[in-house]
Amino acid sequence: MSKKVKFIVFKYDPLSEEKPHYVSYMQEVDRREMVLDVLERIRKNIDPTLAYRHSCHHGVCGSCVALVNGVEKLLCKTRVFNVIGRSNKVVIEPMRNFKVIRDLVVDLEPFFTKLRIITPALIQSQVSQDRETPQSPQNVEAMKQYEECIECGACYSACPIVASDPLYLGPAALMVAYRTCLDERDEGKMERLRLVDSEEGCWRCHNNMGCTEVCPKNVDPASAISGLRRMILSRRLVLWRGRFG
Ligand code: SF4
Ligand code: SF4
Ligand code: FES
Missing domain, CATH: 3.10.20.30 (Beta-grasp domain)
Known part of the structure; x- marks a missing residue:
């Protein structure tokens, strides 16, 4: 036909x-x-x-x-x-x-620049690099959907905040930051969370799910951004308890 x-x-x-x-x-x-x-x-x-x-x-x-x-x-x-x-x-x-x-x-360069800014690769000391660091099956499962990203830029194109604020890190970079922070082998979590805990980071998202709706690989960047917020708030709570608890 x-x-x-x-x-x-x-x-x-x-x-x-x-x-x-x-x-x-x-x-x-x-x-x-x-x-x-x-x-x-x-x-x-x-x-x-x-x-x-x-x-x-x-x-x-x-x-x-x-x-x-x-x-x-x-x-x-x-x-x-x-x-x-x-x-x-x-x-x-x-x-x-x-x-x-x-x-x-x-021109995809701004998109890839933002992916580089959040240091997407694992950060590990030399000692950790020299030894085997196994991941638990639960950790692999938690990261699974985020590993599907093919860096296509569709979520970045659909995001209304990127449209109004070119400095916003955007859904893909924030999702990759979350994915790397979830990884049990990573030792750069605090550094990465400091980076995204900013006006142009995860607090800028309005959670309208536009990114998640268009992702061709069924990745959910909006949930990853919420995950980053939870990580940041837990870190603040720990710091607060350390000082005043
Ligand atoms: S739309 Fe999906 S696959 Fe494409 S960059 Fe965004 S998260 Fe990755
Ligand atoms: S959920 Fe956040 S990152 Fe995704 S499109 Fe909406 S404002 Fe952009
Ligand atoms: S040509 Fe490779 S994803 Fe379409």
Whole structure:
């Protein structure tokens, strides 16, 4: 079974005099095809200048996120028939909260910079590094869903706080901070919690769950941010008891 579907794609080339605009392409689409398959066909047969990122085509590399009818989606895992509704139309635009480099390609550098700021790798003394530190099965289970993150940026694009405050660390970085703080092998928890216990850290989140709703890997960054808040409050309680208890 196939259908004629209208694809309306955002186009912008900063090197051209043309303003950002949309271009429509009518395509006969098979029910099994993903949005990325159709973009590939448009690029091959109609517009070789069309720019978008892709690599694995299997929802693993995280490079192909764009807005599909206004919602962040992995283009390679989004079946066209699942998003056309009655309009038989698909609007494809670049992610929000990122600078557009060209067409659907955005500058991910601020997103990755924030991931680096929260020191995502384990912090361990040389002694700890030299010996085996096993994790309990409970700890592995607690961290499991957060390990699924493919750093695609969809949550960052959906976050209204990132939109209004570019300094906000954002859902992915805060989720990774929480994940690392949960890890029994990590010795940098206090340092990391100090970092996120700030105006631009976990207290800035309004908990509207936008990040969690769009995550293509079913990670829940909003719950991770709540977890960070709980960790910070417990640490304050311990300090308070030490002083006045
Ligand atoms: S938490 Fe989900 S949406 Fe955010 S970067 Fe990771 S995989 Fe993408
Ligand atoms: S829950 Fe927090 S981090 Fe997630 S989208 Fe909402 S404000 Fe942003
Ligand atoms: S191309 Fe790798 S996740 Fe879509």
